[in-house]
Amino acid sequence: MRPWLTVGAWIMTVDGTVTEPIDTAGTSTIVADIAIVGGGLAGSLAAAVLARAGHRIALIEKRAVHPDEFRVEKIGGHQLELLRKLGFFNALEKVACRYDQVLNIREGKVVDVSVGQAYGFSYADLVAMARSQIPASSSLIVDEVTAISGSDDAQHLELASGRCVTARLVVLATGMAAALGYKLGIKRRILAERHSVSFGFTIARQDGRPFDFEALTCYGERTADGIDYLSLFPVRAGMRANLFMFRDPTDPIMRELRREPEATVLRLLPGLRTYLGDFRVIDRVQNWVMDLTVVEGHLQPGIVLIGDAFQTNCPAAGTGVARLLVDVDRLCTEYAPKWLATPGMGLEKISQFYSDRDKLAADQQSLKMARFRQALTSRNDIGWDVRRRLHFLRRSLTHRVDQMHPGWIGRVRGALRA
Template sequence: MTTYGPSHDVIIIGAGFAGSCLAWMLKDQPVRVALIDRNLQYPPSFRAEKLEQQQADLLDKFGLLEARQPLADPISQVECFRKGQRYHEDVGLQYGIHYTDTVNQLRTQALPHVDFYQGKVVDVITSSTYQQVQLENGKKLTARLLVLATGGNVINPLAFKLGMRQQATRELRSLSFAFDICRADGQPYDFQSFNYFLDPREHQIDYVTLFPIGDSVRINLFTQWHPKDMRVRAMRRSPMQELDEYFPGLFEQIGDSVLTGSDKVALFPTQYYQLSKVEQPGIVVIGDEFQSVSPATGKGLSKVLTDVDVLSGLIPQWLETDGMTVDKIQQFYRHPDKQAVDSLAKREWVYLADNALHPEIISKVKRKLAKLMGVG
């Protein structure tokens, strides 16, 4: 009797930032990779819009820094305004990016090295030997390892089917806004980047930052507001007026400014969660699908890229021996580099909330987080 092996070594569900980078990183290994996504092109999305130095270094290590879009000059110095004082900080090399364009370029880089399938995954079966994926059109694929990289915020039904659950802390939330501006007089700004910090206890606002993305100047405003807060509607309706109210003297510092383009104010809400019951045979969950991050911390892409770095190093080792057992999967979740960046992202989010929320709420948050330490 003939025995047939799996169609691939690794199946990656989700060709976003994490999935595309992981597929690229496996290209030089003797690994057969299937990459699955519902969309041929990554759809418009407001996510990370700035590469920090450490994130740029990892992309450079991967050979993907030139995939960022646009290919603009880096930011090396940030003007800061806090408590009436203006000062500057050297920040190494940062890059403003269009997230959607960058993901599509990463995907373009990865696709020649994988079997790409456009479609929705409707079912998965996992085990310590082979994993099976079924697409909506009925096609079935098999592999030794399944990687779930579908972005998070709302738990993927496939993860839910496997018994995984989002352990959330609703009091720990973040709501970010983004839009483009320019000086009213048409002149360029006299800074590379500008951050204005408030006392977060006053308005539950972390800070506002201005930075270039190509020829545009982008504003990111980071708050801890609930999406149904009345202030959200006001900010989306009249962002310049609201900025002037919350950030006294902002336009004296940067110059009178106006909205540019016809795009609406982009909005990204999230709350803290970490996926539980993830240490299962045959499957790994990476990026925001595993744990959320406050955009205000700037750690989102650090988590994603560290997951890719760690996992791309482990996969070839795992494939050298039979099986995809829990002890192999645990090596990823318990890797010190992964645990360090996950823990740092969590601590920095708690720090932001600690400065903005009532002490009784913070105590409640910390008790909940204590229960989420570790994974299982």
């Protein structure tokens, strides 16, 4: 099936294998059921779920191939269950590296071992995977939305190329980019400015041999360092490192981590030396400074925000992907299909998504975990010092008991849940 024809730019089939010049005799208006603005992970997953259900989707993204940004790089636990529910799990396995054990250490000593299926990948590969699941009858429109005008019935999007898109519903999946939302009167309220700093890079042993662990997490040793943990896990390029910190982004240590990452990491986490040996960073060191924010003025007819476009997350808390998947699941499998079945797209419909119980719980849990990780890492008052010691002591004792009596802890937890 041929993609929609448009004027003045390029249009691509979603698998990226076909690029067609625009037929200048075609129409300059694209008509869809749902227009999704933003082709990152949130937008691409949403487009795939909705298109597979038979809805006409216009996925609008200014980049034909998503760049390899430092974003989501690992998935595990409940996140895998959500991916499986949404129908992406098999595709994930083809682009990711699986690991089943994580060695957790602090001050050079083993705290415990996490057991459970998890996957490491590059963000660009994950986005490409999501886009590959969009039926070939749908198209990725490589363009930029410059304005949106809406009503209770239809929404009109103006594109930089001069084209227009008309849809009943607009999904903003623009991440932390706020310009388009600002034009709509949607503003971001900062809950915690410069809440955390994250670094991402890939490492390898100097001798070329594999590391002696599948994956490893090393927790910070001193509150003054502001280090939550360093997570090491396999990706196609090697052993990926994600370092999460609660520290002033202007601190000189940030520059040192970019210029001399090997020496700086070992100085901050000396207990790592035994496990890493002689290693080197084999790619560019990337970093993010994250504000915790939530939007205001977002309840508008015909427009809904998902993922980071609605609320940002603390990367150290690991709740961002879960929140995103909950948004995609609830909007694309529950609300959007129901809304399209009846006339209109007014506030009474849009508000149903924002007040969804599962969405609210995921949003609130994300903020709760963000504050907890920061306090557990950085607070140095007596109360949090005791809590921190008990946290790691409880984990260590549980691990020792499970080593002496394998499976005992799991059976107890299962009995308590029953």
